[in-house]
Amino acid sequence: MNGLLTDLYELTMAAGYFETGRSAQWATFELSIRRLPRNRDYVLLAGLEQALEYLLNLRFTGPEIDYLRTLPQFSLVSAAFFEHLRDFRFTGDVFAAPEGTMLFAGEPVMTVRAPLMEAQIPETYLLSTLTFQTLIATKAARMVRQAAGRDVVEFGTRRAHTPQAGVLGARAAYIGGCSATSNTQTGFRFGIPVVGTAGHSWVMSYLTEQEAFQKLQQVLGVNTVQLVDTYDSIEGTRRVASLGPPLWGIRLDSGDLVALSRQARAILDSAGLHATKIMASGDLDETKIGDLIASGAPIDSFGVGTELATSGDAPSMGAIYKLVEVEGRYTAKHSENKASLPGPKQLFRFPDRDVVALASEPVPPGATAVLEPVILKGALAAASPDLPSIRRAAAKSLRTVGPRPVDYSDALKTLMTQV
Amino acid sequence: MNGLLTDLYELTMAAGYFETGRSAQWATFELSIRRLPRNRDYVLLAGLEQALEYLLNLRFTGPEIDYLRTLPQFSLVSAAFFEHLRDFRFTGDVFAAPEGTMLFAGEPVMTVRAPLMEAQIPETYLLSTLTFQTLIATKAARMVRQAAGRDVVEFGTRRAHTPQAGVLGARAAYIGGCSATSNTQTGFRFGIPVVGTAGHSWVMSYLTEQEAFQKLQQVLGVNTVQLVDTYDSIEGTRRVASLGPPLWGIRLDSGDLVALSRQARAILDSAGLHATKIMASGDLDETKIGDLIASGAPIDSFGVGTELATSGDAPSMGAIYKLVEVEGRYTAKHSENKASLPGPKQLFRFPDRDVVALASEPVPPGATAVLEPVILKGALAAASPDLPSIRRAAAKSLRTVGPRPVDYSDALKTLMTQV
Numbered sequence: 001m002n003g004l005l006t007d008l009y010e011l012t013m014a015a016g017y018f019e020t021g022r023s024a025q026w027a028t029f030e031l032s033i034r035r036l037p038r039n040r041d042y043v044l045l046a047g048l049e050q051a052l053e054y055l056l057n058l059r060f061t062g063p064e065i066d067y068l069r070t071l072p073q074f075s076l077v078s079a080a081f082f083e084h085l086r087d088f089r090f091t092g093d094v095f096a097a098p099e100g101t102m103l104f105a106g107e108p109v110m111t112v113r114a115p116l117m118e119a120q121i122p123e124t125y126l127l128s129t130l131t132f133q134t135l136i137a138t139k140a141a142r143m144v145r146q147a148a149g150r151d152v153v154e155f156g157t158r159r160a161h162t163p164q165a166g167v168l169g170a171r172a173a174y175i176g177g178c179s180a181t182s183n184t185q186t187g188f189r190f191g192i193p194v195v196g197t198a199g200h201s202w203v204m205s206y207l208t209e210q211e212a213f214q215k216l217q218q219v220l221g222v223n224t225v226q227l228v229d230t231y232d233s234i235e236g237t238r239r240v241a242s243l244g245p246p247l248w249g250i251r252l253d254s255g256d257l258v259a260l261s262r263q264a265r266a267i268l269d270s271a272g273l274h275a276t277k278i279m280a281s282g283d284l285d286e287t288k289i290g291d292l293i294a295s296g297a298p299i300d301s302f303g304v305g306t307e308l309a310t311s312g313d314a315p316s317m318g319a320i321y322k323l324v325e326v327e328g329r330y331t332a333k334h335s336e337n338k339a340s341l342p343g344p345k346q347l348f349r350f351p352d353r354d355v356v357a358l359a360s361e362p363v364p365p366g367a368t369a370v371l372e373p374v375i376l377k378g379a380l381a382a383a384s385p386d387l388p389s390i391r392r393a394a395a396k397s398l399r400t401v402g403p404r405p406v407d408y409s410d411a412l413k414t415l416m417t418q419v
Numbered sequence: 420m421n422g423l424l425t426d427l428y429e430l431t432m433a434a435g436y437f438e439t440g441r442s443a444q445w446a447t448f449e450l451s452i453r454r455l456p457r458n459r460d461y462v463l464l465a466g467l468e469q470a471l472e473y474l475l476n477l478r479f480t481g482p483e484i485d486y487l488r489t490l491p492q493f494s495l496v497s498a499a500f501f502e503h504l505r506d507f508r509f510t511g512d513v514f515a516a517p518e519g520t521m522l523f524a525g526e527p528v529m530t531v532r533a534p535l536m537e538a539q540i541p542e543t544y545l546l547s548t549l550t551f552q553t554l555i556a557t558k559a560a561r562m563v564r565q566a567a568g569r570d571v572v573e574f575g576t577r578r579a580h581t582p583q584a585g586v587l588g589a590r591a592a593y594i595g596g597c598s599a600t601s602n603t604q605t606g607f608r609f610g611i612p613v614v615g616t617a618g619h620s621w622v623m624s625y626l627t628e629q630e631a632f633q634k635l636q637q638v639l640g641v642n643t644v645q646l647v648d649t650y651d652s653i654e655g656t657r658r659v660a661s662l663g664p665p666l667w668g669i670r671l672d673s674g675d676l677v678a679l680s681r682q683a684r685a686i687l688d689s690a691g692l693h694a695t696k697i698m699a700s701g702d703l704d705e706t707k708i709g710d711l712i713a714s715g716a717p718i719d720s721f722g723v724g725t726e727l728a729t730s731g732d733a734p735s736m737g738a739i740y741k742l743v744e745v746e747g748r749y750t751a752k753h754s755e756n757k758a759s760l761p762g763p764k765q766l767f768r769f770p771d772r773d774v775v776a777l778a779s780e781p782v783p784p785g786a787t788a789v790l791e792p793v794i795l796k797g798a799l800a801a802a803s804p805d806l807p808s809i810r811r812a813a814a815k816s817l818r819t820v821g822p823r824p825v826d827y828s829d830a831l832k833t834l835m836t837q838v
Contacts, residue, residue: 002582004603004604004606004607005582005583005585005586005602005603005604006576006603006604007574007576007577007601007602007603007615008601008602008603008606008613008614008615009601009615009616009617009618010615010618011603011615012615012616012617012638012639013617013618013620013621015638016617016621016634016635016638016639017624019637019638020634020637020638022624025624027624029620054582063607064607067606067607068603071606071613072642073613073614073615073616073639073642075640075642076637076638076639076640077638116624120620123577123618123620124576124577124582124585125582127577127578128576128577128578128579128580128581128582128584128585129581129582131577131578132579132580132581132584135580155426157425157426157543157547158426158542158543158546158547158550158740159546159547159550159735160547160551160580161547161551161554161579161580161581161584161588161729161734162547162548162551162580162581162583162584162587163421163424163473163543163544163547163548164424164581164583164584165547165551165580165581165583165584166424166543166547167424168581169580182426182427182428183424183425183426183427184423184424184425184426184427184430184487185423185424185425187423187427187486187490188423188482188483188486194427194490194492195427195492196426196427196428196429196430196431196492197428197431197492198428198431198432198435199428199429199432199542200741200742200752200754200759201432201448201539201542201741201742202432202435204741204742204745204750204751204752205436205441205444205446205535205742205745205750207748215435215439216435218438218439218495219431219434219435219438219439219495219496220431220435220492220495221494221495223491223492223494229754229755229757230752230753230754231752231753231754232753233754253754253757254754254755254756254757255754255755255756282757306735307735309735310580310734310735311734312734312735315580315729315730315731315734316578316725316728316729316731321577322619322620322623323619323620323623323624326623326624329626331623331624332623333619333623333649333650334649334650334651335619335648335649335650335652335672335673335674336648336673336674337673337674338648338672338673338701340619
């Protein structure tokens with residue numbers, strides 16, 4: 001189960017460790033942030049729950065093993081390796097920063113300590129699942145900040161990189177501060193508030209916009225959000241105003257959102273619909289949201305899709321997963337501009353700075369240790385926190401952890417010169 | 420099964436159609452390309468097989484339906500709707516361009532003709548699965564073109580937006596012309612060639628690079644690719660040269676790839692290793708590949724990751740899914756800069772131009788009709804082609820379909836003025 005959901009080289013290395021009698025040597029790998037994504041001065045960690053689920057359930061099925069046997073890369077590998085894969089499970093320890101933690105360039109995110117083969121195979125999956133959700137949570141946080149207290153709702157599944165990415169992206173967006181998602185499966189699986197009413201096809205399916213609006217109110221009552229721009233946003237808003245309650249509000253999805261929201265607000269107010277809200281959507285990002293807020297546009301809620309679901313201006317981040325220790329020997333990589341630091345590490349967070357230290361160092365006064373045990377001897381160290389708790393932790397982290405220098409401890413510096 | 424993997428508004432609209440007695444009215448939705456992705460003058464369609472699998476298997480489970488009942492948006496909806504969901508399946512017809520087809524802005528990709536409710540619900544999933552794979556196939560095609568006959572291998576799962584996106588992205592990259600992938604599950608599921616040997620951790624896990632290289636050859640034989648940049652690329656290459664065969668080649672993953680590949684080639688040649696190949700990797704995109712080729716760097720194969728797996732410079736595309744007809748009445752949307760065209764359509768491809776026409780028009784002499792029946796009455800119209808066939812069709816499309824004007828037929832223009 002998911003055993004093959006990794007780069008082939010993880011499996012050829014696993015075979016190599018096994019064939020040369022080293023697969024049971026204990027090693028530590030570290031997942032860390034080499035570079036922040038473009039346009040970012042921090043990231044907000046998300047995706048840990050899925051990373052842990054993967055480690056706890058990592059198995060190889062019979063057909064998967066049979067497939068590996070057919071590959072030329074395994075032609076010299078002994079039958080004993082494939083037998084070993086049948087019983088494979090992750091038995092190691094994992095330390096990680098909690099979801100919702102703000103992190104900076106150069107900082108460790110997770111350490112995986114296990115027999116060499118068990119720690120090697122998860123590299124690909126862990127990098128993908130942690131960096132993707134981290135990108136989306138971070139993008140959401142930037143949008144929520146610009147919205148200055150107005151709701152930001154995640155609408156982006158149709159632009160996500162597979163529908164499955166839509167589900168987990170919506171989870172991450174909620175951690176980043178979005179108040180709800182349009183993704184129904186995310187609501188079902190994670191208990192996140194879901195929203196949605198009707199699209200243009202609803203309006204077009206009726207002979208008149210008037211009838212479409214009436215029928216929607218009949219079905220959705222106070223949850224009705226009328227999408228007013230199918231033909232003309234102002235005409236549509238007038239129709240909404242003349243129909244009156246029940247409804248939650250209207251949605252503007254095209255055109256000049258500043259001008260349209262002002263006109264719509266005036267139309268609604270003059271009909272006495274002061275409580276009727278205005279949602280805006282349509283290719284919004286944090287810059288456009290900030291501009292709308294700065295302009296004083298009377299928008300109560302923002303629906304964001306494409307830019308959030310793909311982290312459009314920064315769709316990747318430079319996280320790495322490197323061997324830092326094997327059988328007590330510290331290791332590092334010296335590649336040009338791509339060096340890695342030796343030894344299992346801890347991140348000490350002070351109010352005004354972070355210190356990357358060796359895991360063996362005591363926590364200094366005034367600091368907290370960011371990496372916590374999450375899996376011990378192959379079992380969960382503690383139940384994963386629920387999403388509202390993670391979302392609150394993220395909000396606190398965003399509020400209290402400012403930009404900061406990231407230093408190395410003296411012990412780490414000494415080790416770096418030695419290795 | 421996957422019933423909730425959609426935006427909530429598709430389901431509230433479905434409830435609305437049902438409650439107002441319209442869910443069984445036949446309608447046609449069209450998925451089309453409103454705007455090409457940034458930096459693109461065409462796209463290469465991919466993802467159709469997964470889209471069809473979804474439609475054929477779309478169901479709602481008991482727990483999914485129970486969840487919907489708890490949502491405030493469904494509080495006014497009758498029990499009959501939820502009963503109806505239990506038996507829901509897609510019974511309509513689908514016409515689509517084959518995977519591997521080059522397409523341009525304004526062109527239809529797929530039409531879905533079904534009872535209103537059945538055609539509405541799939542919007543979100545279809546958009547996501549088709550646009551994602553299309554983005555990756557297109558990005559791959561751009562890289563392969565720049566590689567001018569050298570192999571391009573897909574390495575990007577660790578940067579994909581979820582590990583699942585890595586699997587389908589690798590499928591799309593193969594359609595776009597990549598020769599292989601590092602994603603083992605993609606190889607298993609789709610029969611695509613997989614490659615992979617060892618990463619830096621393999622080298623670091625040994626006391627000396629010499630021993631790491633020897634052991635890898637022992638395990639992988641002629642499939643060995645030595646990653647030489649863990650400590651120093653030139654020293655590493657000298658070690659490979661002194662060890663000699665068996666091996667496939669070396670991989671350079673950092674530094675000045677032009678200078679390093681020349682030095683490495685000279686070292687290998689002077690050791691008589693003329694058949695030993697050089698692979699280059701490390702944040703490559705089509706521009707860098709083109710520059711390397713133009714410089715005459717002796718690189719035999721390119722490994723590409725981040726930029727390919729995320730379509731980094733263009734991580735989204737403006738595809739839309741719009742109602743074009745209901746019960747014989749043609750529909751269109753007039754929103755500012757976001758208008759849609761009425762009526763079920765066909766795409767006629769001439770050697771030098773494309774014409775978007777009504778589906779009812781006869782195929783003009785000299786043209787081929789691009790959209791083909793793929794699902795009829797809820798069942799596959801024909802088996803999906805295998806991936807090598809799709810890849811060949813893509814290569815032919817890339818070779819023969821140049822940039823071209825996209826016109827509307829006279830009948831479509833007439834209809835546009837009428838609606």
